[in-house]
Amino acid sequence: MNTPVQIGLPQVILFIIAVLGIGMLISSLMGLFGGRHELELFEDETGRQYRRWRKRRRELRWKRGTSGIIMLILAISLLWLTFAVQSYLGLTNDIKVARVQATSFENDPHNMNLQLTMLDKDGNPTSNKLYNVNGDLWRLECVMVKFPTWMNIFGIHSSYKLTRLEGSYNDSNLERNSKHIVIDLNGGAGDFFNQAHNASWSKPFVDATYGNGVFEPADGKAYDIYVSQTGLYAKLANS
Template identity: 65%
Template structure:
């Protein structure tokens, strides 16, 4: 699985704001619930006087805690703003993970030549292969681990693994009865659904674990494949 971490100046700025918000939240709560101290004077049997501070139990100080309440509102507002902006950045920070160009031709049954170029998280090619596949549509499949939105504050993108390239047919009859061509990628799905998938539902650090796919016709156009926070999607290259 690949887990991109997108750290830039927006994430650093939002992290600083979040730290300030947490600090203000703690300070405001401490201001609202503060121990009251009183000076006590007592005298021993020899007539000597002593002074000491006596601490009382913590109490809610509404009248004196106006400043604390304002800090509380400010801190909650800062935290809400931080998570809202970071969630937006996470949803719009899609990662280009592959590029596919497929051209179809007809023999006895539809076939296509599919060129797949895999990219790293920086958009640089890591491998390229061209396969002759049955069908007139291609399908790229992946496994996805979706993390909770609060982890976006650290710039953590959804984890993914491209697992399979498959040829399919636009004709339902051919899809049901014709031979399919499958190319495994990155070792395939492996033990993903046997281990991670089952554990994900009880983990506080994973929202969901699932398989995803993108399907496009072999029309001779080049498609850029992107991984969003929720799964794969394709769009024509250059758009």
């Protein structure tokens, strides 16, 4: 599984804002519920007097806590803004993971030559292979491990892994009865996906585990494949 961590200047700024917000939140709560020290006069058995500081029990200090309440509201607002902005950055910062170009044969329209170029998280090719696939459409599949929204503050993108390439037919009769070619990619789903899907320990840290796929016609055009926080989608390549 690939789990990109997207750390840039926006994430650093948001992290600093989050730290400030948490600090203000703790400070405001301590100000509202904090105890206080008072200087008291004591006298021992010999009549000698002395003074010492005595800590009073914690209590809610409404009259003196106006500034603390304002700081509390400001801290919560900063934290909410941080998570909202980071969630937006995570949802819009998609990663190009592959390029697919398939061309059907003129004398055999239900077969295609398909070139699949897989890319790393930086857009560099990791493999470039040519396949012969049955069908009118090609389909690229992956498995996804989607993390909770709160983990977006650390710039963690959903985990993904390209797992399968296959063809399908426009005609449902051909889809039911004709030969299919299925190509496994990257060793299939893998242990991490299976463990995250079944293990109880992963529930607080995993929002969902599922399969996902994108399909396009074998029209000779090149398609760039992107992975978002929720799955794959295809766009016509610029060149």
